[in-house]
Amino acid sequence: MSISIAIEVINHLRKHGYVAYMVGGVIRDKLLGRPIGDIDIASDARPEDTLRIFPKTIPVGIEHGTVIVRWKHESFEVTTFRKESDYADFRHPTEVHFHKSIEEDLSRRDFTINAMAMSSDGTIIDPLDGRSDIKRRQMRAVGDPLERFYEDPLRMMRAIRFVGVLGFSLEEKTRQALLKQAHLLKNVAVERNRDEFEKLITGEYCQSGLQLLIESSIHRFLPGKDYERLLPYVNREWNQLIRIEERWAVIGFCLQVKQLKQWLRDWKLPTNKIKKIIRLSALIQSSDDLKSDWSLYEYGPFDLESVVRMEWFLNVDEPVEFTESELRSRYERLPIKRRSDLAVNGHDIQQILGWKPGPWLGDLMAVIERNVVENRLENNRFVIKEWVQQWGYRQEKS
Template sequence: MMNEQFQQALSIIETLKRHGHEAYFVGGAVRDYLLQRPLGDIDIATSAHPQEVMSIFPKTVPVGIAHGTVMVIERGVSYEVTTFRKEGRYEDYRRPKEVTFVSSLYEDLQRRDFTMNAIAMNEHGDIIDPFGGTEALKQRMIETVGDAAERFNEDALRMMRALRFVSQLGFSLSTKTKQAIIQYGHLLQHIAVERIAVEFEKLLLGPFMSKAIDLLIETNLFCYLPELATKKRELAQLATYSIVPTHRTEAWARFAFVVHFHQKELKKWKLPNHFIRDVLICLKALEHIRSLSDWTVDTLYEYGPYIPHIERIRAACKHDEPHVHLLLKRWEALPIRNRKELAINGNDLLTLFERKAGPWLATMIENIERAVLHRKVENEKEKLKEWAVCNQRRENNC
C-alpha cells in the first residue's frame, strides 16, 4: 500500500495516463519509500513532452523546460514532472551538451547516477527496477548505473554525491565505485565550488558522517576539496566525533574548528558572507569555551543565540555530554540577553549629561550593560541614570 504522499500525487500520474502518456514515480522518493525513510519531494517521469504536460495541467511552472522538467502544482503541492530523456556528450564533467526526449522509461533510468536512484514505481505500487537498485538497497550498497568510470567522467559531482549518500544512509561503496572515485577524483577540480559545498554540507550533517569522512580520506577525494589537501590528520580527527550536528551552522563551525579554518579558507568554499560571520562567531567562542565551567555570565551573554551550536561542538570535541538545555535556561535567566533590552539608550544619556556624542558614550553604554548583566544595578531607567551619574564621577558607592 502506497503511503499518503504518493497517494496525494497519484492524480498527476492518472491524469497523464488518461491523456495517453506513460508516467511513473522515480528517484529519491521511491528509494526512500523502499527504505522506509521520510520522503522528500515526489518526482514523476513521463513520456509526455513538456508542452504536453503544460497543456494538460492548469497550474504549471516551466522550471527546467529545456531539460524536460515542468513543475505541476496540485492542491497547493508542487511536483517536478520530467519527460523521459537521454543525455548526449557531457561538457565540463558536469552538464550534458544536449538532452534528447525519448519514449522509453528504461532509457531514462539508464542515465541516472546510482542503481538505488534508478528505480521507478507505477500507480499500482509495482516496482520497475532494470538495474538492480532494490538489491543494492538490501545490500546497503552504493553502485553506479553501468560503468562507474563513465558515470563519473560524465558528471564528476557524482563522486561527492556518493559519499554524501554514505553519510546519510550508512551504506558502503561497491568496489568498482570506490576504485573509480580513487582513479577519477581529480575531475572534481572541474566542478564549481558552490556545487561541491552543497554536497559537502549534506555530508557533514549526515548521521554516518564519520564513515563518509573516512572514505573521503581513503579515496583521496579530500585532496580536491578547497583548502583540504594538507588536512588529512584533521579530517581523521573529525571522523572520531559521534555527535551529529543538527544545524548547518553547527556542522560548518565544527568542521572549521577541527581543520583550523578561518575566514580566508571559508571564503574559498564560496559560502555566503552572513553565514561565514555566524561560523566565525562560533569559532571565536570555541577558542576559550572548552568546558562547562567556561560558560560564565559574560560568555552566556555574548554568545546566547549560538549556545546550542557552540555547546554541541564543544561536547563533541571533548567527547563529553552537551548541556544545551541547562545553558539556555541560564541564558534566559540573565537580567538582559542583548543590549536592546537595556531600559536606557544613547539619547537618554546625551540628554542626561548634556554632552555631544563621542567615544565616551559607547564606553558609558558598555559600562551600564555590564553593570546590569552582573546585577550591580536594576534595569530600570531612573536607577540606570543614577548609576551612570555616579559612575561618571567614579563614586560607585553613592
C-alpha cells in the same frame, strides 16, 4: 511532498493517453522508510504535451525534456523518457533522445538505488535490482561506473554523500572507479561540490562519508588542504553538532585553516553563513570565560550552546563545564536581555547629572549595563539614580 498528489499528476497524464511513473529518490526513500523529499515524474509525454495538458507549468528545462508542473500548491518535475549521448562538459549531454521506454530511462541514471520507478498503483519497476542493493545497504553504479563518473564526475561526490546520509557502503567495482577517477572532480563547479558536501557533513552517518572522502583522495579536489587532519575526529559523535555552521566551524578548526574567511569564500558559501561560521570559530578559539553571565548576555544562549556542543565534540575526554540546558536556564535568570530593558535610558542619565551630551554618556550606559547584568547593580530606577549621582560626584571631585 505528497505521494498522493503526485499520483494525481500521473493519473492526469494517463487520462490524456500518456504513461508516467514516480522515479528516483522517492522510491528509494519510501523503501527505506525515510521522509519523502522532492518527487520526480518520468513520462512518455514530450515537454510540449506536458505544457499543453497542465494549466500551471514552468518550462525550466525543455531542451532536456523537463517541465515543472504545479498541482495543488506543490511542484513536480515531469521529464520525458530519455537517453543521453556523450557528455562534452562533464555534466551536460551533447544530445538528448526522447523515447517511450521507462527501462531505457532508468538505465541512464547514476546508481541502482535511484534507478527505480513506481506506477500510480504502487507497482515498482526495478530492472537494475536496486531493491537488492538497498537490502545490502550498498551503492552500485548503473552499468559501467567508469562511464557514469566520466559522464558527470559529481556522481562521485553524490556517492560519498549517500554513504554519509544513508550509511551505505560502496560496491567494490564502484569504489575502484571512484578511486581511479577522483581527479575528474576538478571539472565540477565548486557550488555543485559544496551542495553535496553540505549534505554529507549533515548526514546521519557523516563519519563514514568523511572517511571515504579522505581515503578516496576526493578531498584533494575540494577547496582547502590537509583534510587528513580530520581523521582523528572522523569517528566522533557528529550528530551532537546540531547546526550546519557548527560543523563547518569544527571542520575549519580541525583542518587548522589559517585564512578561514577566504576558505569559506572558496567554497562559495553565502555571506550570512560565513559570518555565522566565523563568529562560532572565534568563540571556540577564545580564551575568555564564555560561560560568564556577561558572555551569556552578549552572545545569547544560541551561540553559546553551540560552543558547548563544539567543545564537547573537540574535547571528548574532558568534562563539560556547563550543559546546554544549564546555559539556557541561566540566561533566563539574567536581570536584563538587552540594553533597552534597563530601568533608565540615556535621557534619564543626562537629567540626573545635568551634563551636556557627549561620549561619556554612551560609556556610562555601558558601565551601568554590565553592572546590572553581573548583578553588581539592581535594575531599579531609584537604585541606579543613586549610583549615577555618586558616580557623578566622584567625577567632579577628581
